[in-house]
Amino acid sequence: MQQLRETRRLCSYKYCGNTFEGRSDKIFCSDQCRNRARRDQLKTEKWNAPLFLNKIIDILQNNHKILKAQYGENREPSVVSEFLLRDHGFNFEFQTRILVTSKGIYKFCFDYGWLELENGKILIVQNDKMVKL
Numbered sequence: 001m002q003q004l005r006e007t008r009r010l011c012s013y014k015y016c017g018n019t020f021e022g023r024s025d026k027i028f029c030s031d032q033c034r035n036r037a038r039r040d041q042l043k044t045e046k047w048n049a050p051l052f053l054n055k056i057i058d059i060l061q062n063n064h065k066i067l068k069a070q071y072g073e074n075r076e077p078s079v080v081s082e083f084l085l086r087d088h089g090f091n092f093e094f095q096t097r098i099l100v101t102s103k104g105i106y107k108f109c110f111d112y113g114w115l116e117l118e119n120g121k122i123l124i125v126q127n128d129k130m131v132k133l
Contacts, residue, residue: 011029012027013033016033064110066090068112069088070088083120085122095113113125
């Protein structure tokens with residue numbers, strides 16, 4: 001008499017977890033899970049490092065938010081300390097543009113920028129021309 005083997009397996013799609021029966025080489029519970037797994041694989045291959053890209057976008061958005069808040073409601077350039085920006089989580093290593101002028105090197109995060117002054121002071125400015133779509 002032929003022994004019955006256990007043929008129940010877990011679906012290989014990471015978000016599914018359903019059990020299924022079927023051929024011994026079958027790894028997904030349904031066509032939907034197989035297609036979802038393939039789409040996820042293609043996304044990863046296309047971007048090559050989506051987590052790294054998302055991290056950079058998050059840092060730039062955070063920098064922009066901090067600069068916008070520190071720029072003030074009076075819409076005038078303001079001077080703040082470097083420590084204040086760092087305390088709010090500002091990352092000075094990430095910017096979208098650099099503008100070299102006779103006054104110094106302005107670094108921009110989209111439309112808000114900063115100029116490092118002496119004694120740890122930072123001048124925050126806004127320039128709508130720095131955003132080109």
